Amino acid sequence: MGVSCGSNFRDTWDRTSDRCSRFFPCFSDPARRSALTLKLALVVLHLVLAGVIFLFDNDLIVKTKQEPWYTAIYVVLFVATLIQYFVTSGTSPGYVFDVQRAIDERDAAARRASFASIQPASSKNDSVSITVDARNYNRGNATAWTKLVMDLYPPGTSARNLTCPYCHFIQPPRSKHCHDCDKCVLQFDHHCVWLGTCIGQGNHCRFWWYICEETALCLWTSILYIGYLKSNISKAWWADIIMILLLATLSISLIFLLLLLLFHSYLIMTNQTTYELVRRRRIVYMRGIPERVYPFHKGVCRNLYLFCFGRSSIYRMEALPTAEELEEKSRPYTCCDILSCRCC
Ligand SMILES: [Zn+2]
Ligand SMILES: [Zn+2]
Numbered sequence: 001m002g003v004s005c006g007s008n009f010r011d012t013w014d015r016t017s018d019r020c021s022r023f024f025p026c027f028s029d030p031a032r033r034s035a036l037t038l039k040l041a042l043v044v045l046h047l048v049l050a051g052v053i054f055l056f057d058n059d060l061i062v063k064t065k066q067e068p069w070y071t072a073i074y075v076v077l078f079v080a081t082l083i084q085y086f087v088t089s090g091t092s093p094g095y096v097f098d099v100q101r102a103i104d105e106r107d108a109a110a111r112r113a114s115f116a117s118i119q120p121a122s123s124k125n126d127s128v129s130i131t132v133d134a135r136n137y138n139r140g141n142a143t144a145w146t147k148l149v150m151d152l153y154p155p156g157t158s159a160r161n162l163t164c165p166y167c168h169f170i171q172p173p174r175s176k177h178c179h180d181c182d183k184c185v186l187q188f189d190h191h192c193v194w195l196g197t198c199i200g201q202g203n204h205c206r207f208w209w210y211i212c213e214e215t216a217l218c219l220w221t222s223i224l225y226i227g228y229l230k231s232n233i234s235k236a237w238w239a240d241i242i243m244i245l246l247l248a249t250l251s252i253s254l255i256f257l258l259l260l261l262l263f264h265s266y267l268i269m270t271n272q273t274t275y276e277l278v279r280r281r282r283i284v285y286m287r288g289i290p291e292r293v294y295p296f297h298k299g300v301c302r303n304l305y306l307f308c309f310g311r312s313s314i315y316r317m318e319a320l321p322t323a324e325e326l327e328e329k330s331r332p333y334t335c336c337d338i339l340s341c342r343c344c
Contacts, residue, residue, distance in 0.1 A: 035196040038193075038194075038196060039085075039086070039089070039196070042085065042194075043082065046078065046081070046082060049221055049246060049249075049250065050074075050078055050221060052242065052243070052246060053221065053224045053225060053228060053243075056228060056235070056239050056242075056243065057224070057227075057228040057231075058233060059227075059228070059231055059233060060224065060227075060228070074220060074224075077213065077216060077217050077220065078217060080213055081210070081213040081214055081216075081217045084206065084209055084210045084213050085195070085210055085214075087206060088195055088197075088203055088206040088207050088209075088210045089195045089196055089197055090197075091197075091202055091203040091206055092202045092203070093181075093185050093186070093188075093197060093198040093199055093200030093201065093202045093203050093204075094185060094186035094187065094200045094201040094202035094203075095181075095183045095184065095185060095186070096164075096167065096169055096171060096172070096175050096183070096184035096185065096186055097167060097169065097183055097184065099186060100145045100169055103144050103145050103148060104143050104144050104145055106144070107143070107144030145169075145170065146159065146170055148172075148317075149162070149170045149171070149172045149317070150170070151319070152172055152173055152317055152318070152319040152320060153173065153285075153319075153320055154320060154322070161284065164177050164184050165177075166182065166184075167183065167184050169184060171184055172186065172317045173285055173317070173318060173319070173320050174186070174187045174188070174273065174276070174296070174317075174318060175187065175188055175200075176188035176275055178191050178198045180198070181197070181198050183198075185198045185200040185201075186200050186201045186202070186317070187200050187201035187204070187273060187318075188200050188273060188275050189204055189207075189267075189273040189274045189275060190273075190274045190275060192207070195207070195210075201316065204268075204307070205307055205308060207264070208261075208264050208265070208268065208307075211257060211260055211261045211264065212261060214257055215254065215257040215258060215261050218250055218253050218254045218257055219254060221250055222247060222250045222251060222254055225243055225246065225247040225250065226247070228243060229243055229244070229247070268303060268304065268307050269300050269303055269304065270294045270297050270303065271294060271296040271297045271298060271303040271306075271307075272294055272296070272297075285320055289326060290330050293326065293329050293330045294329070295320065295321050295326065295329070296318050296321075297329065
């Protein structure tokens with residue numbers, strides 16, 4: 001009886017999930033299902049934390065009627081934070097596969113165009129035709145991607161050591177294979193479980209803005225909670241307990257967000273990634289570089305400019321610094337350097 005009841009329930013569940021998958025194809029993949037559940041949980045959490053204060057705090061409702069702009073700005077920040085979350089989550093971090101394919105396609109198109117322009121001449125002279133074919137054959141041995149990437153490494157570097165064992169692509173400097181996304185990511189920072197995507201060159205700027213907006217929202221909501229708890233209006237004891245518990249959650253989140261914001265601001269100003277900072281000794285291209293020397297640091301202003309506006313070109317890949325450049329970067333700062341603004 002129990003077994004048949006259990007199998008009936010399983011059949012009903014299977015049929016329901018089949019029907020769901022047919023109407024909503026995104027629910028058929030377990031990974032996408034868990035990502036969507038996480039996003040839904042995040043929206044619900046935001047609605048609860050912001051909604052409770054409007055539910056309990058009558059003073060805030062009165063204030064909203066008197067000064068609607070105050071609540072309007074808060075609602076704008078709330079909506080902007082959620083939009084920023086979804087936009088960041090949906091932005092590609094810059095997968096090496098996409099960039100490699102785009103570069104090889106661009107190179108193939110350029111070769112076809114140059115071949116077409118030379119073709120009429122080749123019909124008049126056979127030797128030109130042979131020359132063109134030979135050149136194309138030689139270029140075909142190594143793809144445009146391989147040549148482009150190998151130029152970013154010091155001469156003599158073996159391509160074998162740079163090939164990703166999972167994607168089988170030659171990785172440019174600063175890229176890494178993400179085991180969660182199962183792809184190589186350009187300028188890999190970390191895989192964010194909260195956003196369900198990697199943070200890399202393509203979405204690091206949006207990620208910073210998301211943390212910034214989330215921090216501001218968290219701070220403002222905490223101020224509203226403190227205002228409610230300090231007010232002298234008559235309140236039910238259980239409402240106070242709920243508000244204190246939620247305020248404790250908000251305070252922990254705020255400390256975490258502030259630290260994360262400061263940490264990423266420091267990384268951006270020194271042109272580093274979380275992965276490079278944490279796994280410095282394990283990264284091949286970082287070995288031999290003295291501590292406190294940031295190999296990709298180009299000065300605070302230039303780093304900030306590239307971080308904010310360099311994303312328009314997804315193909316931006318940084319070459320490893322030469323020995324002379326590293327020596328220059330490791331030179332200690334003097335008073336003259338500060339006066340001449342060497343850091344910028
Ligand atoms: Zn890979
Ligand atoms: Zn990832």
